Amino acid sequence: MFHAKIYIHKIKNMKKEIIRVVLLGIFLVSGCIKSNAQSFNRAVQTLENFEPTIPHPEQDQSVLNKLKDIEKKTGKKPNIVWLVVDDMGYGDPGCYGGGAAVGAATPNIDKLAAEGLKLTSCYSQQTCTPTRSAILTGRLPIRTGLTRPILAGDNITKNPWEDELSLPKILSDNGYYTLLTGKWHIGEAEGMRPHDVGFDEYYGYYPAQKEITQGIDSRRFPDLVLNEQLMKAFETIRPANHLTHGFKGGKTEALEEIKTLQDMGRADHNLTDFTIAKIKELANSDKPFFIEHCFMKVHADNHDNPDYPGLSTSKYQYKNAIVEVDMHIGRIVKVLEEAGVLENTFVFITSDNGPQMDAWPDGGYTPFRGAKGTTFEGGVRVPGIAYWKGVISPGRQSDDVFDLMDLFGTSLTLAGVSKDKLPKDRYYDFIDQSGFLFNDEGKSNREAVYFWWGSELMAVRVREYKEHVKIIIPQAPHMWIDYATIQDVGLAPWLFNLYIDPKEEMPVGHRRNAWLASLGAQLKSHAATFKKYPPKNIGL
Numbered sequence: 001m002f003h004a005k006i007y008i009h010k011i012k013n014m015k016k017e018i019i020r021v022v023l024l025g026i027f028l029v030s031g032c033i034k035s036n037a038q039s040f041n042r043a044v045q046t047l048e049n050f051e052p053t054i055p056h057p058e059q060d061q062s063v064l065n066k067l068k069d070i071e072k073k074t075g076k077k078p079n080i081v082w083l084v085v086d087d088m089g090y091g092d093p094g095c096y097g098g099g100a101a102v103g104a105a106t107p108n109i110d111k112l113a114a115e116g117l118k119l120t121s122c123y124s125q126q127t128c129t130p131t132r133s134a135i136l137t138g139r140l141p142i143r144t145g146l147t148r149p150i151l152a153g154d155n156i157t158k159n160p161w162e163d164e165l166s167l168p169k170i171l172s173d174n175g176y177y178t179l180l181t182g183k184w185h186i187g188e189a190e191g192m193r194p195h196d197v198g199f200d201e202y203y204g205y206y207p208a209q210k211e212i213t214q215g216i217d218s219r220r221f222p223d224l225v226l227n228e229q230l231m232k233a234f235e236t237i238r239p240a241n242h243l244t245h246g247f248k249g250g251k252t253e254a255l256e257e258i259k260t261l262q263d264m265g266r267a268d269h270n271l272t273d274f275t276i277a278k279i280k281e282l283a284n285s286d287k288p289f290f291i292e293h294c295f296m297k298v299h300a301d302n303h304d305n306p307d308y309p310g311l312s313t314s315k316y317q318y319k320n321a322i323v324e325v326d327m328h329i330g331r332i333v334k335v336l337e338e339a340g341v342l343e344n345t346f347v348f349i350t351s352d353n354g355p356q357m358d359a360w361p362d363g364g365y366t367p368f369r370g371a372k373g374t375t376f377e378g379g380v381r382v383p384g385i386a387y388w389k390g391v392i393s394p395g396r397q398s399d400d401v402f403d404l405m406d407l408f409g410t411s412l413t414l415a416g417v418s419k420d421k422l423p424k425d426r427y428y429d430f431i432d433q434s435g436f437l438f439n440d441e442g443k444s445n446r447e448a449v450y451f452w453w454g455s456e457l458m459a460v461r462v463r464e465y466k467e468h469v470k471i472i473i474p475q476a477p478h479m480w481i482d483y484a485t486i487q488d489v490g491l492a493p494w495l496f497n498l499y500i501d502p503k504e505e506m507p508v509g510h511r512r513n514a515w516l517a518s519l520g521a522q523l524k525s526h527a528a529t530f531k532k533y534p535p536k537n538i539g540l
Helices: 004-023 035-040 058-076 108-114 128-137 165-174 211-212 228-235 261-282 316-340 406-414 433-436 515-531
Strands: 079-085 118-121 179-185 200-205 243-248 252-257 291-295 345-351 380-387 396-397 446-453 457-463 465-468 472-474 484-488 494-497
Touching: 004 058, 058 433, 079 316, 079 406, 108 345, 128 165, 128 406, 165 179, 165 291, 165 406, 179 261, 200 261, 243 446, 261 291, 261 316, 261 472, 316 345, 345 406, 396 406, 406 433, 446 515, 457 472, 457 515, 465 515
Parallel strands: 079 291, 079 345, 118 396, 179 200, 179 291
Antiparallel strands: 118 380, 200 243, 243 252, 345 380, 446 457, 457 465, 465 494, 472 484
């Protein structure tokens, strides 16, 4: 289990090595940030248990005034819709350099990016469960214990959700109808399901596609599916392979079972049909709604919908999945418009992590180093598109940093909930980014993004600089998960200027950069938050 004191000790040792080699005493000031570092770090901590923010009082007040006017006009708080694609790479959508150019056109995603705000430094966690838990709790996975997916055969020691306060619960308690459609992957046991942790309704599948189809795909998993003895053993640990419909405080139904690969191929269409039906229903309600629609695709293993196979120019199943997801995003936005609620709905499109290159060619593309499972840019920099007709001006683009956890804080503001109402006994890592997203000249309120792998503090990004204290190195091409190792960086942290080296290939700390010590102090300050607010261990 991670212990904050141990980690702070490690960082101190790392700094001592740097002192010996190059920095000649800079870190001897008890970890203090000197005056130049203070001006480098623009963030201010206003509450002890919240991540420091860059103050932009005018833009934040401007948004509050704007939201007040919108509510006066519409008579209710704005709707919130998150569209989360599974394992989509930064370079997959056309607006991020992919699309038709790589055999999988994404006209709907591209249109929303052109008519909204395209974020080019939007960050997730490095795998799905950490990201999905972080955006719903506003807390880093190391704090909640949800540091990796709960897999078949895992026996966790405690329910991580038992003492967490989720965004859907907060929104539901403040007048929203909250729905999660699609993939969950943050616990299947009673007490850990979406409708147990705050969602009013859930309609979807608990695990990822591959975890469902590995029990029926004899071509890809012949040693399991065609081995009667192993299949009997697998049945004792296999995740739920059926569509689930659950209600907060009510019944939970197991609906259609995934029995064939064709069933799996049709799943996203059926899930989108459900979300569309709910939007039509909820649009006529007095309540605003929060919908998190989580696609099953494009997580490997991808299988074509048999009703429209070969959708993409490429014809490869991953590319077909990208085109299908884009089609469904278009369908969802269209029904928001037809239902008359598009101008009162904040839509955010993203991916839960970088592409899973281990599954290539059933995996996406990133122009950056690394992939899913790593804290290099390829694993954690994802598409992020903010769209709100009439509120977010068309054609905006920003490279200011944004963490997907910031959706938590932004949603609180949209719902009129002050962060002062949150529990004081835990640390929150989100930032309210409403002033950034909803002002034409908005600037990010976030100074730093911290990257973890399990219980290991790996890296930090501040401005265009990123410093690694640990790295993940594959031992074979594409093997960023199954055949990779975590390594210490050696004599000094690896510091990259992402504006001149987005592929993180040429460290510049001692040759072309003055901020090595400043970023080291930033990491130390972050690690120190775990002393008063210890991380949770659930046995993963």
